[in-house]
Structures are given as C-alpha cells and as structure tokens.
Amino acid sequence: MANFFTDNADIQFLFNHIDLAELARIQEDEFVHADDGACDYAPADEADTVDNYRRILEIVGQVAGDMIAPNAEQVDAEGNTLNQDGTVTLHPLVQKNLDRLTQADMMGFTLPYKYGGLNCPNLIYTMATEIISRADCSFMNMFGLQGIAETVNAFACEEIKDEVLPRFARGEVTGAMVLTEPDAGSDLQAVRLRATQDEQGNWCLNGVKRFITNGCGEILLTLARSEPDIADGRGLSLFISERSEKVKVRHLESKLGIHGSPTCELVYTDTPAKLVGERQRGLITYVLALMNGARVGIASQSLGVAEAAYRLARTYAHTRCQFGGPIKRLPAVAEMVTDMAIHVEAARALTYETSRVCDHERNNLRIMEWSKDIDKDEKKRRKQLARSLKRLNAMLTPMSK
Numbered sequence: 001m002a003n004f005f006t007d008n009a010d011i012q013f014l015f016n017h018i019d020l021a022e023l024a025r026i027q028e029d030e031f032v033h034a035d036d037g038a039c040d041y042a043p044a045d046e047a048d049t050v051d052n053y054r055r056i057l058e059i060v061g062q063v064a065g066d067m068i069a070p071n072a073e074q075v076d077a078e079g080n081t082l083n084q085d086g087t088v089t090l091h092p093l094v095q096k097n098l099d100r101l102t103q104a105d106m107m108g109f110t111l112p113y114k115y116g117g118l119n120c121p122n123l124i125y126t127m128a129t130e131i132i133s134r135a136d137c138s139f140m141n142m143f144g145l146q147g148i149a150e151t152v153n154a155f156a157c158e159e160i161k162d163e164v165l166p167r168f169a170r171g172e173v174t175g176a177m178v179l180t181e182p183d184a185g186s187d188l189q190a191v192r193l194r195a196t197q198d199e200q201g202n203w204c205l206n207g208v209k210r211f212i213t214n215g216c217g218e219i220l221l222t223l224a225r226s227e228p229d230i231a232d233g234r235g236l237s238l239f240i241s242e243r244s245e246k247v248k249v250r251h252l253e254s255k256l257g258i259h260g261s262p263t264c265e266l267v268y269t270d271t272p273a274k275l276v277g278e279r280q281r282g283l284i285t286y287v288l289a290l291m292n293g294a295r296v297g298i299a300s301q302s303l304g305v306a307e308a309a310y311r312l313a314r315t316y317a318h319t320r321c322q323f324g325g326p327i328k329r330l331p332a333v334a335e336m337v338t339d340m341a342i343h344v345e346a347a348r349a350l351t352y353e354t355s356r357v358c359d360h361e362r363n364n365l366r367i368m369e370w371s372k373d374i375d376k377d378e379k380k381r382r383k384q385l386a387r388s389l390k391r392l393n394a395m396l397t398p399m400s401k
C-alpha cells in the first residue's frame with residue numbers, strides 16, 4: 001500500500017507547520033456552514049477543518065500511490081483514441097482513475113458546499129495536485145482542470161453556476177480552457193474564433209482552436225471574438241458550451257510525453273454557447289484570472305514531477321553498486337542527490353506559500369464583496385490588505401512557476 005501524502009516527510013512537515021487553522025477559519029466563513037444546511041459534512045471548528053484536510057489528502061495520496069502511479073506507464077505507452085466521429089475515447093485506465101477520484105468525491109475540490117464541493121482552500125488543492133502529478137504528470141491535467149469550474153464559479157451568472165457546478169462536483173463532467181488558435185498562441189489578443197448572436201440573443205461559435213488540453217471534455221470555456229470591429233483583446237468574450245456534434249475534435253497532438261492527456265484541435269460549427277460574465281471582459285479579466293490560477297497549478301505539477309524524479313534518482317544511487325558499494329557513497333553522486341532534495345524542498349516551500357497567499361487574497365476579496373455590515377475602518381484596512389496581497393501574489397506566482 002503506497003500513500004504519496006503520508007510517505008512524504010516534507011509535505012507532512014509543511015502541513016503541520018503552516019497556519020492551516022487561520023486559513024480554515026476564513027475559508028469556512030467562521031464555520032457558519034456547519035449549521036446553515038448547505039451540506040451535512042461542513043466542519044464545525046478549526047481542528048475539525050484541518051482534520052478534514054488531512055483526511056482528504058490521505059485519500060488523494062492513497063489513490064495516487066495505489067492506483068494512478070501503477071497505471072501511468074501503460075497509459076503513457078498507449079495514449080487516448082480519436083474516433084472518426086470527432087470524439088475521443090480516453091484510455092480505459094485514465095477513465096478508471098477519474099472514476100476512482102469521482103467515487104472518492106475529489107472532483108469538486110475547491111467548489112463551495114452548496115454545489116457539492118469540498119470547499120478546500122487553494123493550498124490543499126496545490127498539495128493534492130503535487131501528489132497526483134508525482135503519480136502521473138498527464139493525469140494531473142485532468143485533475144487540475146478543476147480550475148475551469150472555479151472560473152465558472154467566480155464569473156458566471158447564478159443560472160449557469162447552478163446548471164454546471166454540481167455536475168463538476170459529482171464528477172459527471174470535465175472541462176477545457178479553450179484559448180489557443182493556430183495564429184493566436186502567446187498573443188491571445190489575436191483570437192479570431194467568432195461568436196455571433198441571433199435575433200433572439202442566442203450565441204453560437206464558429207472557428208478553430210488548437211492545443212486544447214482535454215478539448216474532448218464535456219464543458220468548454222471558449223475565448224471568442226464577440227465584437228468584430230474591435231481587433232484587440234477588448235473585442236473578446238468568454239463563452240461556455242457543452243460537448244455536442246457541433247464541436248468536433250479534428251486531431252490529437254502527437255507529443256513527446258504526457259500521452260495520457262489528450263491535446264485536441266477543435267472545430268466549432270454553429271456551436272451553441274452562453275456568455276460568461278460580461279461582454280468584452282473575456283481576455284482582460286476572466287482569462288487572466290484563470291491563467292494566474294493555472295500558473296500555480298503548473299508549479300505544483302512540476303513539483304510532483306521533480307519529487308518523482310528525485311525519488312528515482314535516490315533509489316538508483318542506493319541500489320546501483322560500483323567500486324564495491326552503492327554509488328551514493330561517491331561524493332559526486334551524493335552531492336547531486338542532495339542538491340535535488342534541496343531544490344525540491346525549496347520549490348515546495350515557495351509554491352505552498354504562493355498558494356497560501358492566493359487563498360488569503362481571494363478570501364479577502366470575497367469578504368469585501370459579501371459582507372454588508374463591514375465598517376469604514378475595516379473596509380479601508382481590507383482594501384489596503386487587498387493591494388498588498390495582490391502585489392505579493394504577482395511576485396510569488398511567476399516565481400513558483
């Protein structure tokens with residue numbers, strides 16, 4: 001029985017030393033959810049919440065160690081399958097991994113209780129992402145796309161949220177972030193995929209996207225040009241659509257690695273869609289927020305891969321014998337393995353701290369937005385806090401990545 005959470009002394013150390021109780025109190029809105037009927041599993045105090053976090057990570061660690069890791073090599077050798085009708089069949093073991101995490105209720109990690117989520121802070125999600133990535137870097141791309149649901153939660157109207165978020169939390173759907181086009185990669189202001197509205201106000205999408213991770217998922221968040229007369233980023237809006245025969249996967253990228261993660265080219269033909277948030281804010285507000293979260297996700301994914309590589313190197317140094325003993329006794333080899341451990345632990349401390357700051361920034365904004373009885377001085381204090389957390393986050397997030 002392998003458990004990638006409990007077998008990692010450094011994660012345990014950070015879990016025990018970071019002030020999770022303070023984070024728990026804010027994240028749980030001072031524990032009102034224990035009584036407000038939103039769900040029957042909301043914790044009642046700090047200790048209860050931190051205990052929940054530990055149990056959640058123990059489950060993730062066990063699924064990662066016992067199931068996802070042993071499947072990874074076969075998944076990477078065999079990949080997913082593109083069908084003639086423009087759909088994709090996931091590798092059976094990828095589907096099995098997904099089903100197992102769904103069964104364990106791990107697919108609504110950061111979503112609020114009212115949608116069936118676990119209401120975990122970003123920090124706990126980052127730890128889980130690292131653990132999954134150590135088991136299978138490509139599977140993290142499925143697990144890590146929960147950021148799509150977070151974006152819907154942050155910016156969509158109540159109707160869309162009610163329709164989509166419980167399905168994410170139940171693991172019935174996965175999502176994709178659909179931005180890149182053949183002529184719009186780093187330069188997303190050049191996006192051309194067109195969003196048009198009919199006389200009844202219904203939107204539909206036409207065009208091509210490429211390099212889309214899990215583009216075969218059921219819920220697509222698509223950046224499209226809704227204002228044909230505005231050539232830059234201000235002409236772009238964000239849309240949500242469901243997988244249907246009106247959006248087809250034309251091609252699966254052949255990559256050097258992460259074969260378990262389908263990277264899709266998508267063709268939209270009169271695909272029905274709904275506007276997320278406000279027109280023209282697609283790139284400048286929503287996608288920028290989504291990408292900031294994705295950056296921390298990439299940092300934790302890289303951390304998981306680094307941890308796996310370090311463990312392989314350490315085992316090899318202990319078991320490979322030359323000059324009458326294991327090569328770990330050779331100073332040059334010992335130094336390399338020690339350097340790896342230092343880099344991994346430093347990266348972990350930085351990434352977890354970044355996630356903690358993200359949580360405090362997000363929670364502070366949430367409190368400012370929702371608290372009606374906040375007095376003038378408190379409002380001023382929170383505004384100042386928001387500015388300094390934003391600055392800190394803008395520095396830490398790219399550093400982590």
Ligand SMILES: Cc1cc2nc3c(=O)[nH]c(=O)nc-3n(C[C@H](O)[C@H](O)[C@H](O)COP(=O)(O)OP(=O)(O)OC[C@H]3O[C@@H](n4cnc5c(N)ncnc54)[C@H](O)[C@@H]3O)c2cc1C
Nearest residue numbers: 176177178179180184185186187210211212213214255263
């Ligand atoms: C495995 C994989 C998964 C992906 N998943 C998704 C996804 O889920 N959704 C999605 O929308 N996209 C996805 N992408 C696309 C990814 O976001 C783009 O590849 C990326 O934005 C770069 O675009 P590009 O490949 O067109 O390169 P280009 O933008 O054409 O860049 C070409 C080269 O120029 C460099 N360059 C570009 N601009 C600058 C600059 N300002 N300064 C310095 N150098 C620069 C780049 O670093 C690169 O080396 C994925 C890509 C890959 C490989």
